[in-house]
Amino acid sequence: MVRPKKIPQRMCVGCGEMKEKRALIRVVRTPDGQVVLDTTGKKSGRGAYLCPNHQCLNKAVKAKRLEKALRHPVAPEIIETLLTQIGDG
Numbered sequence: 001m002v003r004p005k006k007i008p009q010r011m012c013v014g015c016g017e018m019k020e021k022r023a024l025i026r027v028v029r030t031p032d033g034q035v036v037l038d039t040t041g042k043k044s045g046r047g048a049y050l051c052p053n054h055q056c057l058n059k060a061v062k063a064k065r066l067e068k069a070l071r072h073p074v075a076p077e078i079i080e081t082l083l084t085q086i087g088d089g
């Protein structure tokens with residue numbers, strides 16, 4: 001029996017769907033307390049995964065799932081920056 005290759009999956013904190021890690025974007029709370037979009041996937045810190053679209057980010061923010069996942073409050077200016085960086089897909 002051939003097992004399917006294991007693809008790392010993560011849950012989007014917006015829609016709650018499990019997706020391939022590489023199909024999602026990572027938001028990281030860095031050790032110095034900044035919340036940034038991790039475009040490399042290699043930043044250290046506490047991360048949360050999101051589908052690359054405004055809908056999921058907005059959902060995650062409204063339901064406070066983003067700040068819960070990061071264990072850190074996310075300021076509106078940061079949300080704005082993230083929205084700009086994500087673009088709308």
Ligand SMILES: [Zn+2]
Binds near residue numbers: 013
């Ligand atoms: Zn999503």
